[in-house]
Structure formats: C-alpha cells, structure tokens
C-alpha cells in the first residue's frame with residue numbers, strides 16, 4: 001500500500017498525551033504524519049519521519065483531527081426562516097416548531113431528503129467534519145421514520161432513531177398511544193437502520209417515564225441510548241441518561257449540582273450544542289462548571305432547521321470559547337476526541353498509529369486560531385479515510 005507523509009506541520013494536535021507534550025491535546029511542534037491507506041501509521045517530529053512513497057508539504061500550517069459532529073438532525077425538508085426571524089424579534093423558542101418541519105419532511109420525496117443530507121454533509125466536510133451522527137425525528141410515522149433512517153444509513157454509520165422527538169400531531173390526544181407506537185411497530189421498522197436511540201426528554205415533548213420506556217425498548221432491540229436532556233429547563237433527562245449508561249446527554253443547558261455529579265461519575269458524555277443557544281438566544285450552558293467537575297464534554301452542531309441551522313464546528317468552537325468558559329484547547333478536544341467519546345469510538349478524534357486518517361489542515365499556525373479568528377474559513381484541506389478532499393487551489 002502507498003504511504004504518504006504530511007510534513008512541516010507547525011503544530012499537530014494528536015489528542016494522545018503520550019505522543020506529544022503530555023497535554024490532553026498531545027501537541028507536537030514541527031511535526032509529520034504518515035498515512036497508509038485509510039489509516040495513520042506514524043506521527044512525530046518532521047525530522048524523524050520515515051521514508052514514504054509520497055510527501056505533502058503542510059508549509060507551516062496546523063493539523064488537527066477531523067471534527068466529530070456527534071449530534072445533528074439532517075433528515076428534513078424545508079426550512080424555518082420565518083420562525084427564526086420572529087424569534088430574533090422576541091418570540092420564544094418552543095418544541096412546537098418541530099411540527100412545521102414534520103409536515104415539510106413528510107411531503108418530500110426520498111430524492112429530496114437524500115439530496116438535502118448530501119448537501120449539508122458536503123457543507124460540513126468543507127468545514128472539517130469527517131464523522132457525523134444524524135437522527136430521524138421529522139417523520140413521526142412508522143414509514144416516515146424508517147425511510148429517514150434508511151436514507152441516513154447510506155451516508156453514515158452513526159444513525160439515531162428519534163421517533164420520540166415530539167408526540168406526533170396525529171396522536172395529539174393520545175400521547176400514551178404514540179409512545180406505544182414508538183416502542184412497538186416504529187422501533188421494529190427502524191432498528192435495522194440505526195445504531196442509537198434518542199428521546200427529547202423535555203416539557204412539551206416526553207416526560208421521564210415516557211423517555212425511560214422509549215430508551216429501554218430501544219435497548220432491548222440492540223440500540224444504544226443517547227438523550228436530548230435539560231435543554232429548555234431542569235428535568236429528569238440527564239439523570240436518566242446516566243442511569244441507562246447513555247453514550248451522551250445532549251444540550252445540558254440547565255443542570256443541578258446533582259446532574260453534574262451524576263455526569264462526572266459516569267461514562268455519559270455531556271454534549272454541548274452552542275449553535276442552539278446562539279440561534280434561540282438562550283442561556284449558555286456552563287461548560288466550565290461541567291469540566292471542573294470532571295465530566296467529559298463534547299461539542300457538536302445540533303444542525304437542524306429549527307434551533308441551530310449551522311453545520312460549522314469551527315463556529316461552535318468559537319462560541320464555546322467566547323461564551324461557555326472553555327479554553328481553546330478544551331474546545332478543540334471536545335469537538336474531536338469528545339465527539340468520538342460521545343459515539344463510543346476510539347478510531348476517530350485522534351491522530352496516532354491505528355487511527356482513521358481523518359485530519360484537517362488549517363490555514364493557520366495553531367488550532368487556537370479557530371476561536372481567535374471566528375467566522376474566517378480556516379480549513380485549508382481535509383483528509384478523510386486517507387483521501388485528500390477539498391484542497392484549495394491557492395497553494
């Protein structure tokens with residue numbers, strides 16, 4: 001197999017303390033990475049790089065692991081421009097807006113849904129995302145949820161069944177009947193396409209008992225839980241996530257000390273989604289408090305047409321640093337290794353021997369520029385599974 005070295009990397013983030021400066025980012029200055037097929041086989045100082053078939057000169061740029069976006073909702077049609085516009089004029093965000101997207105999604109063809117996913121994925125890849133998770137949740141019938149997941153599974157292995165996003169409008173008077181549908185025929189139809197099961201545990205969506213019923217039914221069918229928890233207010237979501245060993249509790253905007261303790265003592269990752277607070281003008285989650293307690297934090301986009309219509313991990317990093325108390329190092333770690341932890345993956349989110357060759361070359365000498373230069377397109381090129389994509393023409 002051909003080997004390729006990327007050389008003259010000003011600062012390489014490996015996310016492996018033992019490979020670099022012993023910090024969590026495992027930084028190596030003046031570094032090289034050697035790729036063979038779709039894997040990384042060597043990292044270290046440029047001067048010590050082994051001989052390879054090909055070499056690519058990074059010319060003093062920084063290299064980081066590809067972003068792992070562990071939370072998105074890309075199976076939708078239409079948009080909610082008017083709702084956003086009204087919100088920016090003072091109207092509050094509620095879970096009810098989801099119904100608008102449900103109607104548009106049901107009316108869309110398979111081709112339209114698939115083209116939509118492909119479009120947002122391409123957008124994300126250009127901004128450095130090499131792995132993404134995505135969910136159903138805008139179909140809310142057996143057929144519409146199953147087709148969303150069937151389409152999603154063509155684009156990623158990290159597929160999540162979110163039939164319990166809100167109670168379907170068809171069951172407005174019978175929420176218990178909807179939970180029976182989700183945990184019965186809908187789960188049966190959806191489980192073959194999904195790895196994960198999720199529920200929106202929130203006032204206006206599903207309460208703790210309903211959420212528990214959904215997640216335990218999913219687990220019995222081989223799906224692993226993750227939970228939309230404590231986004232709009234305090235509630236049982238985080239504690240439930242920890243109790244059921246969910247891979248992540250997502251949002252975590254309103255946390256009690258007990259919620260934070262529970263996260264810190266568990267393997268459940270707190271996935272923070274600053275795009276949602278930005279786009280709904282909501283209170284920021286206190287990342288500092290969660291990190292200081294010792295919990296693992298992931299950063300993700302939550303890309304969806306209602307609460308967070310961004311596919312940009314660099315944007316989320318900038319917000320997390322500016323407004324959520326994270327350091328640039330912590331934010332970078334959370335957007336890469338943290339996302340991998342939230343998907344319980346060890347092959348991504350790091351750059352070291354055996355890892356998938358997913359990496360981003362930045363038009364900057366350091367990863368700190370992602371927060372320092374907000375809104376600037378700093379992604380020079382992206383390597384995904386060892387293949388170079390999106391190299392810019394200018395050098």
Ligand code: NIG
Nearest residue numbers: 098200228276302304306307
């Ligand atoms: O994660 N919180 C629930 N679901 C999405 C919002 C979906 C929508 O508004 O369409 C979220 O923010």
Ligand code: FE
Nearest residue numbers: 071073228302
């Ligand atoms: Fe979400």
